[in-house]
Amino acid sequence: MNTQTERIIDRLNVLGSISDEESCISRFFMTNAHVIAGKMISDWMISAKMEVRKDALGNIRGILRSKHSKAKHFVIGSHYDTVFNAGKYDGPLGIIMGIEIVQRIIDEDIELPFHLNIIAFADEEGARFNTAYLGSSAIAGNFDSKWLQRKDDKGATLHDVIIKNGSLVDSITKSMIPKKDWLGYFEIHIEQGPVLCNADLPVAVVNSIAAQARVNIKWEGTNGHAGTSPMHLRNDAFCGVAEFALAAEEIAVLHKEQLVATIGKCNVSPNTSNVIPGHVSHSLDIRSPNDQLLTEVMATLKEKALAIAKKRQLQCQWKIMQSNASVTCDHKLKTMLTSSIVKANINPVIEIPSGAGHDGVMISKIAPIAMLFVRCKDGISHNPKEYTNPKDIHEALNTCHLFMNTMIQSNLITNTST
Ligand SMILES: [Zn+2]
Known part of the structure; x- marks a missing residue:
């Protein structure tokens, strides 16, 4: 390991220790730990001699100017x-490695034909x-002001949380980088x-990112006594959800590697062992590399939910929270990354x-994008067991330095910056 890789590992450990929970890592948007982590990243950028700005949403942008x-x-x-x-x-790996990419350019006094930003x-x-x-x-100029009315689990709106953190809601759009x-x-x-683990490789070029939709589904039945209500006279909202969850699984399994569906969050009300649940709201996350398939499955699942609700005499509300088409990575950038x-x-x-x-x-809505994947142990993520070997980080960083050299020397730059 060289100094840069050692510093990356140290900084990953530092950020990993900043959490709102004592027993695990948790840094949700604009919580105490989140704000502290943002300040730490900002300090690292400053020590790499970057010009640093924090925008109204808490994005930290470091710039090394050409x-x-x-x-x-x-x-x-x-x-x-x-x-x-x-x-x-x-x-954090991508941010911390980015700062090291800048650090090498400073240390080796390399002249930049473009402004290099770490966000x-x-x-x-x-x-x-x-x-x-x-x-x-x-940053991409795609902020939707309707999101400001969204509430967290405690009922605080995004609008109020931003204000409480000392930011001006009106200035959110100012952080956009024009196309x-x-x-x-x-x-x-x-x-x-698990692909890199199976291939025994430290890195891979990403060629595309799957389409994704997030839906919030609310079911309404009737609360009732768990002891006195006969089974045939109940409107159990949770049983409707259970039937729907298995239907979603069945449809996703039918499409094998083309589609995945997950219900990862479920709020049951009144959430009491002796009361028939009258209200349930839950998430549905669907992803596919195939945009058309995703649209078709969404429609099928919505129909299925409404049919289950009708059969069980429940009310069902289907609200799409977010939907993004699949993204193809830029061919030129991908070629340069491959050669690196x-x-x-x-x-x-x-x-x-x-x-x-x-x-x-x-960002792909406004600029060409490229991505480098780094191997993580057994493909495990969103889990405290997540781990990337320092040797793989070292090889990934070396690849990124070579990629940056290629970018700096590339015709792509001279053609577009003059
Ligand atoms: Zn991530």
Whole structure:
């Protein structure tokens, strides 16, 4: 391990120790731990001699400026929020490695033909407000003001949480980087799947990111006494959900590797052992590399939910919270990344699709994107067991340095920045 890799490991441990929970890693959007982590990242960027700004959503943007007057922006980004009971690599690895990419450029006094940005996005997981890619949406100019009315589990709105943190809601749109100023976007992320482990490789080029939809479904029946209500006279909302969950699983299984469906969050009311549940709301997360298939399955599942509700005399409300089409990574950037992996003596170079969503999805609406996946042990992620070997981090960083050299020397830059 060299100094840079050691520093990456140290910083991953530092961020991994910043949590709202004592027993596990949890940093939801704009909680205490989240704000402290953002400040830590900002300090690291400052120590790498970057110009640093924090926007109204808490995105931390470090800029190393080019001397060229017409230079565009190349952005390396990832997120610093986490899911509940998270690992320490998902998100922070890409930010911390990005800072080391900048550090080498400073240390070797390399002249940049573009402004090099590292952006630590404040909310990618969307765990608090069901707002995946919230941070990157502002940078891409895609922020939807309707999201401000979304509530967390305690009833606080996104609007109020932003104000409480001392930010101005009106200035959210000011953090956008206009389309004409973008050169490209690069994200380094752990794979969160088993392909690299099975192939015994440290890194892979991402070729696409799956389409994804998030739905919130509410079921209403009637609360009742668990002892006195005969089975045939009940309107048990939870039984409707249970039937729907198995139907969703059955349809997803039918489509094998083309589609996945998950109900990961479920609130049962009144959530008491001796009361028939009258109200249940739950999430539904569906992903597929095939946009059309995702749309068709969504329609089928909605019909299924309504049919189950009718049969069981329940009310069912289906609300799409978020929907993103699949994304194809940029061919030129991908080619440069591939040649960098070859130069790093990593053999063979493989391309894999990402089933997980990433900030690159939002940025792809405004700029060409590329992604590098780094192996994580047994493909485990969103789990405290998440682990990436320091040797793999070292090889990934070496690949990124070579990629940056290629970017700096590339015709792509000279053609677009003059
Ligand atoms: Zn992530």
